Amino acid sequence: MRLDEPFGLTATAWYPPQRQTVEEAIDAGSVNRRTAQELGYTELPVAADVSPPEMAVLAAGAALARAGCPAHLLSLLLHASVHHQGHDAWSAPHYIANETGAHAAVPIGLLQQCNGGAVGIELGVTRLQADPTAGPALVTTADRFLLPSWDRWRTDYGMAAGDGATAVLVHRLGDFRTDLVLHSLATTAAAELEIMHRGEDGLDATPLGHGPMIDVRRPKRDFIRLFGAERFVKSAADGIGAAVRDALADAGLAGDDPRLRYAVLPRLGTKAMREAYLPPLTEATSAPPLDLGRRTGHLGAGDLNASLADLAGPHLLRPGDHALVLNGGGGFTFTAMVVSRPTATGTDRQESTR
CATH class of the missing domain: 3.40.47.10 (Thiolase/Chalcone synthase)
Incomplete structure (x- = not known):
């Protein structure tokens, strides 16, 4: 995708305070030492008591505060996830928009598997390029990988899953604080x-x-x-x-x-x-x-x-x-x-x- 001009990004991440070290996982029998060495992780963040949408709200608030962007100016809120978001037949993006105060934003959920956050930024840029009057776009991600539905060490090959959330504000340069161009x-x-x-x-x-x-x-x-x-x-x-x-x-x-x-x-x-x-x-x-x-x-x-x-x-x-x-x-x-x-x-x- 070719950009008409550079855009500003303001980015934050939120992680739960609880951690599981790889040695703790080995001692618990969650992963064997050979697999742990192939993975190369030292520890994983574990969110036992906070849902993914709640984590996303925390990351979103931090990003908006960092950028100096009032939530009511957002035109788009895109939320990407891989796993269960805390409730069935329910829209996590709308919850995040409401809790964040982004009442003028259009909330959209993305199911792009592990590339969802990246695609969200691309869609946010597309919105801003297509409509010169559109306010900034906020892209959030959040996932939590808990048993019995997901074993963070065993569900997939080549990775172990950590819990956390991110928020990236996509905006025009000069409008808000810019971490990255x-x-x-x-x-x-x-x-x-x-x-x-x-x-x-x-x-x-x-x-x-x-x-x-x-x-x-x-x-x-x-x-x-x-x-x-x-x-x-x-x-x-x-x-x-x-x-x-x-x-x-x-x-x-x-x-x-x-x-x-x-x-x-x-x-x-x-x-x-x-x-x-x-x-x-x-x-x-x-x-x-x-x-x-x-x-x-x-x-x-x-x-x-x-x-x-x-x-x-x-x-x-x-x-x-x-x-x-x-x-x-x-x-x-x-x-x-x-x-x-x-x-x-x-x-x-x-x-x-x-």
Whole structure:
């Protein structure tokens, strides 16, 4: 997606105070030591007493306060999630909008699996580009992974799930406080990979109709048996590589541009990232890979947005530094964004890399 002009991003993340260390998980029998080493996490945030929409409200309030943006100015509120949001046949986005005070915003829920937060930012930018009168868009994500429906260590291969929420305000430069300048974003799809999360299962009429707990490993085993792991690796490499190259080109950056400080990875296990994400990423750019997920785990729909919140902090990017932020989600879609640390107030429109 080519941007008419750079946009401002203000990003926050909220995590519960409770943590489960990997050693605690090993001692409890939740994960064996070999798998824990392949995942590479040190601990996971665990939300025992707060629902995902409540977490999203906390992240949203922090983002709006940080940006200096009153909630009533929002034109759009997009909420992305992977797992249960606390109630059935109910709209979590409308709850978040109401609790946040975004009464003029249109609340929309996104079911894009683990790439939902990234797609939400793309849709927010699309709204602002299409309607010059539209107010800013707020993108929230929140997920909580609890038994009996989800085992944070065992439900899927290549990742362990952490609980938390993110909020990213998408706005025009100069309107509100800007943590990061968004120069470009690109999303590619590999819809032929949807079967990887379905396998040979039929489409059941009721939730959890295939078993008492969500088990992503079973359909993935079916996929590998039917098609081989190389089918996923090739399709993912093609999609990741195309998204990265398009995002860099639209930002006016070569893969070896010295302004490109980092290439930020999704928050998957280290083995999964090494096998699926790093090869196409390092082929497209020489920017040093940055892994920000060892203390959070995989955050459902919020990996990329949590990485934006980390980049918004004071320690990773200097003024003028750029970062490429990469993410993917089941289905599959892959998104790459190029952002930078603002230079000086009021100059970012002129100092865009495009």
